[in-house]
Amino acid sequence: MNMEPTQFKHLSAEEQDWLDAYLNGTIEREAFEALQERMLERPALRAIMRRYLALDHHLQNDLTAANATTEPWLAAEAPLNVVKPKRQQRWLSGWAPMAAAAALAFFFGLAIMHWGTPATQGPEGFETAAGEQPSARGFAVVGRLFDATWPDQGTQHREGDTLEAEVFRLAAGTAEIQFFCGATMTVEGPAEIALKSAWEASCNEGAVRVRVPPAARGFKLHAPSTEIVDLGTEFGLSVRGGKEQVEVFDGKIALQRDGDDRSILNKGGALGLNASGAPIPTAAGAVAFPDADRNGSRAAVQRATDFEHWTTHRDALAQDPRLLLYYTFERDKIGGLIPNLATPRNPELDGAVVLAEPVDGRWQGLKSALEFRRPGSRVRVNVPGEFAAFTFAAWVRIDSLDRWYNALFMADSYETGEPHWQIQNDGKMILSVMVDDARPDPKAKDGATMRFQHLYYSPPMWDQSMSGQWMHVASVFDPVNAQVSHYVNGKRISREKILPKFMIKTLRIGNAEAGNWGQPFREDPTFAIRNLNGRMDELAVFKVALGDDEIARLFEQSRAQQR
Amino acid sequence: MTEHEPAPNPQEDARYEVFVKKFAHFEADVRRFVRSLLPNWTDADEVVQQTAIVMWRKFDQYDPETHFMKWACVIARFEALAYRRKMARDRLVFREDVLELMADEGVEEIDQRDAEHAALESCMSDLPEKSRQLLTLAYTQGVKVKELAEEAGSSAEAFYMRLNRLRRQLMTCVESKLQQPGHA
Numbered sequence: 146m147n148m149e150p151t152q153f154k155h156l157s158a159e160e161q162d163w164l165d166a167y168l169n170g171t172i173e174r175e176a177f178e179a180l181q182e183r184m185l186e187r188p189a190l191r192a193i194m195r196r197y198l199a200l201d202h203h204l205q206n207d208l209t210a211a212n213a214t215t216e217p218w219l220a221a222e223a224p225l226n227v228v229k230p231k232r233q234q235r236w237l238s239g240w241a242p243m244a245a246a247a248a249l250a251f252f253f254g255l256a257i258m259h260w261g262t263p264a265t266q267g268p269e270g271f272e273t274a275a276g277e278q279p280s281a282r283g284f285a286v287v288g289r290l291f292d293a294t295w296p297d298q299g300t301q302h303r304e305g306d307t308l309e310a311e312v313f314r315l316a317a318g319t320a321e322i323q324f325f326c327g328a329t330m331t332v333e334g335p336a337e338i339a340l341k342s343a344w345e346a347s348c349n350e351g352a353v354r355v356r357v358p359p360a361a362r363g364f365k366l367h368a369p370s371t372e373i374v375d376l377g378t379e380f381g382l383s384v385r386g387g388k389e390q391v392e393v394f395d396g397k398i399a400l401q402r403d404g405d406d407r408s409i410l411n412k413g414g415a416l417g418l419n420a421s422g423a424p425i426p427t428a429a430g431a432v433a434f435p436d437a438d439r440n441g442s443r444a445a446v447q448r449a450t451d452f453e454h455w456t457t458h459r460d461a462l463a464q465d466p467r468l469l470l471y472y473t474f475e476r477d478k479i480g481g482l483i484p485n486l487a488t489p490r491n492p493e494l495d496g497a498v499v500l501a502e503p504v505d506g507r508w509q510g511l512k513s514a515l516e517f518r519r520p521g522s523r524v525r526v527n528v529p530g531e532f533a534a535f536t537f538a539a540w541v542r543i544d545s546l547d548r549w550y551n552a553l554f555m556a557d558s559y560e561t562g563e564p565h566w567q568i569q570n571d572g573k574m575i576l577s578v579m580v581d582d583a584r585p586d587p588k589a590k591d592g593a594t595m596r597f598q599h600l601y602y603s604p605p606m607w608d609q610s611m612s613g614q615w616m617h618v619a620s621v622f623d624p625v626n627a628q629v630s631h632y633v634n635g636k637r638i639s640r641e642k643i644l645p646k647f648m649i650k651t652l653r654i655g656n657a658e659a660g661n662w663g664q665p666f667r668e669d670p671t672f673a674i675r676n677l678n679g680r681m682d683e684l685a686v687f688k689v690a691l692g693d694d695e696i697a698r699l700f701e702q703s704r705a706q707q708r
Numbered sequence: 709m710t711e712h713e714p715a716p717n718p719q720e721d722a723r724y725e726v727f728v729k730k731f732a733h734f735e736a737d738v739r740r741f742v743r744s745l746l747p748n749w750t751d752a753d754e755v756v757q758q759t760a761i762v763m764w765r766k767f768d769q770y771d772p773e774t775h776f777m778k779w780a781c782v783i784a785r786f787e788a789l790a791y792r793r794k795m796a797r798d799r800l801v802f803r804e805d806v807l808e809l810m811a812d813e814g815v816e817e818i819d820q821r822d823a824e825h826a827a828l829e830s831c832m833s834d835l836p837e838k839s840r841q842l843l844t845l846a847y848t849q850g851v852k853v854k855e856l857a858e859e860a861g862s863s864a865e866a867f868y869m870r871l872n873r874l875r876r877q878l879m880t881c882v883e884s885k886l887q888q889p890g891h892a
Contacts (some may be wrong), residue, residue: 167800170748177800188813195814198744199821200879203828205749208844359724359892378719528874548810 160190166221166459168196168201196643230291283307284343288321288329305614313338315351319435322346327361328375330354333435352383354434357396359637370420374399376409389418390432400424452508456706462685462703463488469528470686472496472659476503476513476673483524493571496524501660506682507540507615514542514682517552517660522676527685528654535652537566537576538619538699543679544612545569550662552675553618554686557656557663559596562649565662566620567675572605574631576620599647603631603639615682617700623690624650630693637693659684727767730761730776738780740821744814745788745807747800755791758786779817785811824882838874839874846871 156164166172172180175400184191285308287303295301299314304309308322315334322330332338338352347367357364357375364375364708368382378396383389390400392415400416401407408424410416416424417432463471468487476519483496498515501522515524537554549570556563560582567575577600584597619632627643662675683703690700733737737788738759743752762783763770770779788811792801801808846867 151723161876165868165875167747168875169868169871171868172800174800181803181806185809191810191813192817195744195810195817196824197875199740199824200875201829202740203744204843204878205847206739207829207832208840208847273807342878620766 148469156190164194164197168197169455171616179420184619193390201356204529238272262460283309283432285324288323290321291319293318293320293334295408302621303403305611308340311340312340312349313340324361324364326364328355328364330356331356331435332367335505341564348382348384349385352381352432352434353383353438354379354381354394368418369423370402371418372401374401379433380602383432383434384466390427391416391418392429392432392434420482425701448508450510451705452511455508455703458702458705459486459611465687467687467689468683468685469532469654469688470494470496470526472524472684473514474503474506474682474684485526496526496659499523499525502682506680507542512682514540514680515660516656516680517677518679519629520546520674520676521661521663523663524659527656528657529561530653532654533650533690534624534690535564535576535622536580536619536689536691536696537564538684538687538696539619540615540617541677541679542613542615542682543568543607545676545678546572546607547678548675550675551677552658552660552662553677553685554659555662555675556654557658558654560655562651562653563655563657564622564652567662568677569602569605572607574603574606574618574620574633575678576601576622576629576631578622578649578652580647599639599644601629602631604637606631606642611670617703619691619696619699621690622652624648624652625690632693632696635697637696654686656669721856722891723767724764727764727886731763731780734777734780737762737818737821738779738784741781741814741818742784742788742875745785745802745810747802749799751791751795755784755787757786758791762787763851778815781811781815781818785815823886828878829887831878834881835878843874 147248150581161413161623163172166176167180179329184194187449189353191274195650210609217633218688221306248620287302287306287308288306290302290304293302296314296316299316302308302313302460303322313322313332314318315336315338318335319334320332322332322338322340324330324346325555328344330338330346331354336353337349338351338353339347340347341347344361344363345365345367349369353366355364355375356365356379357377359377362375362377366373366375366382368384371380371391373380376397376399377389379394380391381392381394382397383391391400393410393412397409397411397413398416399407399409408434413429415427415429417427453555459473460470463486465487471486472483473486474483483498485491487494499521500519501524502519503513504516506512515522515605519525526686529587533682539553541553543551546568551568551570552566553568554564554566559565563579565575565577569575574702577598578591579596579598581597583595586598599631601620609614609627617634621628621630621632623629624643627648628640629638629643631638658675660681685699715865736757739752739756742755742759743749746752746755759780770776785808789804790808792804792807795801801807815825835843
């Protein structure tokens with residue numbers, strides 16, 4: 146006879162509590178350990194757990210497929226859901242994560258075409274130094290670059306740049322091109338590649354290696370004499386001084402020349418191609434094709450070196466007496482609290498992590514960052530005292546600007562003298578300090594809202610094409626020189642005068658948070674939800690106004706790239 | 709080195725088709741199995757995805773005599789363990805010995821799970837609309853109960869209590885249905 150029927154009612158109250166908490170994701174570490182101990186002892190508890198976990202699975206599957214709620218605050222999440230692949234289809238993307246990412250980028254790209262920059266005029270005293278905005282159109286992106294140099298007349302590409310139908314010229318070094326179909330091309334310079342679509346390109350000159358996952362099968366590469374159709378995995382093509390060489394490393398390719406039958410070249414096969422006459426079999430390995438794996442290990446070495454340089458910079462910066470806060474979000478240092486590295490160490494200024502999750506930072510595998518994707522994510526801190534100026538600087542990776550306002554660093558109550566540093570959904574950075582919270586807002590229609598302030602905007606510094614790229618942003622509130630400046634990657638992009646009526650000289654922070662704002666004064670969800678959909682790798686707040694040179698140096702040193 | 713091609717790699721395409729069909733058929737079961745081993749959906753998704761990749765890579769080693777789902781569970785178990793080791797230590801993931809027990813015993817219960825699912829569907833249809841709505845909200849992907857409760861002007865504790873009670877009610881209902889004649 147079974148002494149332990151598996152009905153839930155035979156769980157002790159304690160066990161039932163543990164089970165509920167585990168299902169809800171709210172179980173405490175201690176209870177979790179106790180639960181596991183009990184599970185080891187008691188097969189019946191394990192069986193019940195499995196029943197409940199299956200119930201959980203069925204509910205999740207059946208309910209969410211059926212209908213979505215129309216609660217307005219949930220609607221604020223909609224832009225995220227639209228581009229998420231359906232759960233049932235997700236595994237397919239496992240073949241080619243890159244293809245999935247590319248497909249997402251492609252959808253974004255389409256959306257972006259309808260997303261114009263609003264033609265609003267900047268406020269008076271607005272001075273802009275922004276260049277033209279990168280376009281989000283295209284069907285490929287520049288992947289990793291290794292010692293890449295560019296022809297004098299050609300485009301100076303950067304990692305992450307979007308590519309469209311254009312001729313990609315590389316003078317020397319190695320570059321990766323990631324096509325949105327999922328194919329990756331490693332190009333060794335000097336090279337000239339004509340990009341035609343997400344599925345097609347021509348190699349006019351240079352050596353390339355093409356890696357094609359199953360999802361991108363059918364990718365076409367034209368050599369001057371021959372069309373090559375990839376039937377899966379990996380091949381190389383070299384076009385140098387009129388000589389064409391092709392070699393298959395894995396899988397197979399189809400070769401097609403005008404007027405000829407299609408022929409297949411299998412793994413290990415190598416051919417010399419000619420404009421006329423039959424292809425000539427050659428020895429495999431005779432031509433050195435660019436090697437993405439070798440590049441991968443080189444990249445890892447480069448990352449490690451850069452990261453080491455950064456730690457030197459970090460330790461030096463932490464000694465700067467002008468620092469109020471310095472968070473670097475390193476995983477081994479995240480235990481619910483982010484230490485404020487500014488010296489002398491003051492644990493009172495450590496940041497409390499709420500819901501934000503440690504993720505890869507700027508140096509994958511070496512440095513972590515915090516992600517604020519979940520609507521409740523934030524890092525909280527209380528900074529007492531009065532200050533004469535502010536400089537905010539951060540390394541951020543923005544995935545999308547989903548919110549009307551996307552928080553970088555925000556004082557809770559936004560009272561007189563307190564700052565708000567954030568990004569508007571059109572990509573403009575905003576720094577503001579409450580001038581007088583007891584005087585009517587000059588822009589308020591009802592004349593009763595007591596928020597006398599002025600927002601200092603930068604020109605748009607972000608659009609969807611920059612999604613996932615790390616960037617250094619900084620803003621300076623400088624009452625002494627009566628100006629507010631914004632910087633991206635060490636360069637000033639705008640500066641605006643602080644008009645006498647908006648002047649405020651005694652600054653405070655008090656309770657504040659990074660990555661979100663918990664006290665919106667309107668209930669409207671588009672206004673109220675301000676978490677930054679992205680990552681923060683470093684945040685520094687200074688109690689002084691840094692100058693242009695200092696911001697540029699801060700960027701250079703914290704970037705730590707020795708290239 | 710070259711050969712004429714009648715059609716683009718038909719065998720490979722056919723094999724791929726077979727695999728996709730089979731996997732699609734069992735995907736929900738695989739996901740359910742993996743979910744019983746890992747703390748949340750995101751983790752389970754990762755592992756199911758990885759499992760699919762590994763299965764496709766090893767598909768030529770698959771013995772058609774074995775049950776596809778059993779084979780999937782063997783690989784998913786391995787992938788879940790690998791994932792567990794990879795994850796930060798401070799996450800609330802089952803210890804290796806617990807995870808292994810859950811996996812090994814879970815493999816034997818696949819049919820039972822299907823019966824429970826059928827019973828649950830019938831129980832759900834008897835559920836009052838309000839309860840159903842609460843469940844739907846709680847199980848919407850990406851929604852965090854804490855925020856949900858805050859938005860609804862209730863405390864997270866109160867929300868969880870209702871949710872826990874509902875789940876227990878459903879479980880009672882499922883068990884009573886399974887004990888009725890006609891059910892194994």
